[in-house]
Amino acid sequence: MGSYTNKEGKGIPLLNGPTEFGYSHPAPTQFTNQPKKLSVQGDLLFCVRGSTTGRMNFSDQVYAIGRGLGAIRGKNSYSTRYVKYLIDFYLDRMLALCTGSTFPNLSRSDLENFLIRTPDPKQANDIAGVLSAIDDKIENNLAMNQTLEEMAMALYKHWFVDFGPFQDGEFVDSELGPIPKGWEVKGILEVADLLSGGTPKTRVSEYWGGNLNWVSAKDIGNEGTIYISETEKKISYLGLNNSSAKILPENTVIVVARGSVGKFGIISSPMAMNQSCYGLYSTSEFSQGTIYLIISNLIEEFKRKSYGSVFDTITTSTFKTTSVIYPQEKIIFYFNQIVDPLFKMIRSKVTENIMLSDLRDTLLPKLISGEVRLKEFREEVESAL
């Protein structure tokens, strides 16, 4: 296998499993000159083995697919999109059929023998249209957020790395190279507080499963979202009070220090976090959005500086020895004014996506099973959008 695959874009993009899956379609990283099976545009890519069995993406182009994936195409006038929602609906029951010992494993015959009830194609495709409009909007929001983040980043680089708007002024030397006159170089801990986290005792069950979001590396950077709004594990206030975990203010920028070193994000509401992360909260004129951009710009340097006997680690001394450029306050204010609305917009789209996917998840079973008519939902939807 190895010799036929490459990462240089030669041949056809190759997918062996769901690793490269995105929200609706994959972002391929490897290619092959010797494809075994191909999917065509519009096919549904379906993961058939392992712990990720049942994960789906649409094929947005031709892909070479490995044995871990199947390509599914609607037939008899049923759209592929409808088939996807059908599988969403029946997935749990399909997985129950799986024979794999540790992990599920769906065979072709498992799928072929799976019987379902379905309306006529016209009605079925209408249902798919309703649901996919919602999915398309979620994707549209994600793309919008991507653009907004790129804009903020480009602005930051233009202002504070290339000093674009300040080229006409005088420059002076600093430990970070020439900077506009009147600006300073400060330690990052002079412009933001370093906040730490903790883990309540895992064997005390009352400490866990409460209402409080508790961030770990897993919760950061999922599906390209910079905001963390929901965590996998939650703790109770009792757990919070009996551990070194603290509630961090909303918009705290979080950096993973151990394990997935260098992942980072912003929390969209007050939450706690574990001790493998650090939080940064501005003590200066920089807004939290700007702090995010500063960290984003420094993250490679953090990773380089990270050290440890076996695993690389970002430590407090990594932050202590890192400097940032500090412009005059009026410039900071002005910059905040430009980027903060971008971050607000990103955040509102993240929230909107949570509501949209809730809505889709509520509608899906009812529509597929033919339980409801859509009009009953109109009001709820209008408030979500």
Next chain:
Amino acid sequence: MTQTKADINFEKELWNAANELRGAVAENQYKDYVLPLIFLKHMSERYEMRRDELMDAFEDEASNYYGLSEDDRNYVLEDPDEYLSKNTYIIPKKATWEFLQDNAERDNIKVLVDEAFDTLDETLGAFRPELKGILPRIFVKSQLTSRQVGGLINLLSHPKLSVKENPESDILGRVYEYYIGKFAIAEGSGAGQFFTPGSIVRLMVEMIEPYKGKIFDAACGSGGMFVQSLKFLEAHGGDKRNISIYGQERYSGTLRLCKMNLALRDLSFDVRLGDSLLQDKFPDLEADYILVNPPFNVSQWHPEDLPDKDPRLFGPKEEFTTDGNANYMWMQTFWSHLSNTGTAAVVMANGAMTTGNKGEKNVRQHMVDEGMIDAIVRLPDKLFLTTGIPACIFILSKNRDGKDGVHRERKEEILFIDMSKMGRMESRRLRVFDEADLIKAVEAYHAWRNLPNKDNAPYENQDGFCYAATLEEVQKQDYKLTPGIYVGIEEEEDDGIPFEEKLAILKAQLKEQFREGEDLKRKILDNFDQF
């Protein structure tokens, strides 16, 4: 040299063959059975080849041996000196491979093999006392059946595995290396001391260039460092008679392998048994080169047993050792064994670059302040077969005053090289360096170390890769030696699009996304009316 596919296939067969020993012999002991047989076969074939050469000479008119009488011929064929001059020995019949092969099917083959080992051991030991005892009697007392032993002999008899059939191919050397590599995997995590990956040895050797003089490895394992040095020497047209080899190894089984490994390659050597930390077997040795991969992070090594005035120590024992970690006792050992122009390349655990433990940090601080450290190379992870642990290389040198006419004065500097992002995953578990990676690092080091010359481009710091730091800079970083601290980050590849243009593109994209978003919103709402 081209590595053909056929080689790889035959290596696979070798592994399968070793697996036939399964059940009777623990995996980590395969080498103890297979490698002595390979050694015996090699010695036996070399004897045959030399004998054939002499016989040919008797018939060759151009030769001094032409036209000898029957008696003289027999005398020549039995004269040990005729063989010794070619680094070969007369092997008595019952220690020849042919004899073992002929008797492979017999029930007493285990006895015959052990006797062959005894005989060969005596034969070699008579001329080279240092080889005495490398072939122990192990087959009779093993759980192996005579059929298994016979099978093994037949398998190793394959013409592909014959030096005679494939002269110049170093085929047995490669088989030997292959087995050591494979067995290192079977050996589990303890095998670090047993096998240093070729990528790392090659890098060290190319960096410090051990052309001639005394080479020392205080934790020599099976002798991989020496063999690689020999390859380097051959590749650069050097002569192996110009190097002498000194090694110390703690485990007697491994030391035997080392001796076989070196004898196979006609290297002369002095390797001794003992724990280098506590019993330095070469107290007076001053080596020109040290190449070593000591076991990492050895704890409870009993520094209390060191004499108070151990000459290797940089200062008081209590302040310059710790029972928790021997890494820096190794460093002091190596330093004390360098000649006054010597250079050492040491594979080290990453932790050594930053540890704040008193007994270790004192040593590191001393080494920095006294200008002992020439360069630090950070390696990527997964270079070792058996452990994902990331490691680094310390280059120590006493030749930094610029007085030898070749190297630059650099006592106030340390070169930091960060290779942590280099190398290619050869399999899911193992990373190797490509030629280009090795060249890049070696060239940077030589450009920095050497006086300007026609072979080297002048040295320049490269963001994200290498940086020549002053001692003061290192002191300011609290003596931390992680290259990442100094080399900075790579210049990000600029997409070349001017800011204004980029922003215009993003703006247009965003507008389009807004419009699309509005359309979708309407569509979602309209859907609800339709049903």
